[in-house]
Amino acid sequence: MKHFINLKDISSKDLRRILVDAKKRKKLRNKLSTLEVDKGAPLKGKMLVQMFEKASSRTRISFYLAIKQLGGGTLTLRSNELHLGQGGESIADTAKILSTYGDGFMLRTDNDSKVENFKKYLSIPIINGLSPSSHPTQVLSDVFTVEEIKKKPISKLNICWIGDSNNVLDSLIAASVKFSFKLSIGCPKKFQPGKEVRNWVKKNNKKIYIYNDAKKAALGADVIFSDKVISLNDRVNKKNKIKYFKKFKINKELMSYAKKNCIFLHCLPRGNEVEDQIFLGKNSHVWQQALNRVHVQKSILLYCFGKLR
Ligand code: CP
Numbered sequence: 001m002k003h004f005i006n007l008k009d010i011s012s013k014d015l016r017r018i019l020v021d022a023k024k025r026k027k028l029r030n031k032l033s034t035l036e037v038d039k040g041a042p043l044k045g046k047m048l049v050q051m052f053e054k055a056s057s058r059t060r061i062s063f064y065l066a067i068k069q070l071g072g073g074t075l076t077l078r079s080n081e082l083h084l085g086q087g088g089e090s091i092a093d094t095a096k097i098l099s100t101y102g103d104g105f106m107l108r109t110d111n112d113s114k115v116e117n118f119k120k121y122l123s124i125p126i127i128n129g130l131s132p133s134s135h136p137t138q139v140l141s142d143v144f145t146v147e148e149i150k151k152k153p154i155s156k157l158n159i160c161w162i163g164d165s166n167n168v169l170d171s172l173i174a175a176s177v178k179f180s181f182k183l184s185i186g187c188p189k190k191f192q193p194g195k196e197v198r199n200w201v202k203k204n205n206k207k208i209y210i211y212n213d214a215k216k217a218a219l220g221a222d223v224i225f226s227d228k229v230i231s232l233n234d235r236v237n238k239k240n241k242i243k244y245f246k247k248f249k250i251n252k253e254l255m256s257y258a259k260k261n262c263i264f265l266h267c268l269p270r271g272n273e274v275e276d277q278i279f280l281g282k283n284s285h286v287w288q289q290a291l292n293r294v295h296v297q298k299s300i301l302l303y304c305f306g307k308l309r
């Protein structure tokens with residue numbers, strides 16, 4: 001049984017296998033409509049339980065479509081409607097029940113140890129649908145999108161992140177090690193990646209480039225990523241934090257430091273970190289990026305269910 005919790009814990013080979021499968025499957029769906037099932041219905045009869053402790057639009061809908069297109073079904077829960085969320089039932093008992101009724105479990109939570117606790121008691125695979133430390137399904141799908149648009153392995157590209165050091169960036173850093181690409185990060189000093197993640201990169205004999213100047217980070221970039229300054233789990237003084245990011249806004253001037261054909265990606269939802277002119281501009285591929293989550297998550301599900309071709 002394979003879990004999908006953190007890109008750091010999955011081998012480069014398996015991550016690549018997932019992307020190769022997603023590419024083949026996406027191509028084969030050219031003529032199929034949204035809810036038509038892939039040939040062979042590889043997850044026929046399987047049920048994915050999704051549980052959200054925080055808001056979600058894309059993850060919720062894309063996992064729904066992903067399992068449907070593989071021939072299975074999904075049930076979406078909010079933890080506050082369960083005995084678990086009301087505080088009356090333990091994770092251990094809830095996990096046993098989920099394993100009794102379902103075949104896979106996707107969890108979005110604001111508590112990393114909850115993911116680990118569920119893993120301990122589940123006898124079905126668990127997928128991390130965003131936690132404070134990671135957003136692995138998003139970032140693996142983003143690697144797919146970059147390679148699809150640039151028509152090159154990501155290892156040959158300069159990837160840049162402008163913004164907060166959050167869960168999405170942590171997963172992007174993990175991806176930079178797993179897929180060996182150059183990652184330049186532009187963020188205020190106060191909000192740069194923590195020691196733990198920097199040490200992990202070092203331990204893996206890799207390097208990330210951190211600049212406290214957005215222009216330096218963007219210089220020569222093939223791809224610029226960004227995300228909201230205030231994440232769902234942020235319990236900070238929001239007004240104060242936003243002030244630090246004034247010089248880290250994605251606008252035309254900043255994009256001019258990147259390569260001419262540099263693309264812009266953003267996982268959504270967005271805040272004020274990017275100007276409309278860029279977000280809705282010709283170099284932005286954010287809608288394709290969102291759609292690709294369906295395709296990559298299908299292959300993640302197959303990996304977890306032991307059915308990856
Ligand atoms: N990008 C992303 O995970 O979006 P949602 O929060 O809407 O799921």
Ligand code: NVA
Nearest residue numbers: 166168231232268269
């Ligand atoms: N960093 C953001 C990502 C949302 C998909 C958050 O955690 O809110």
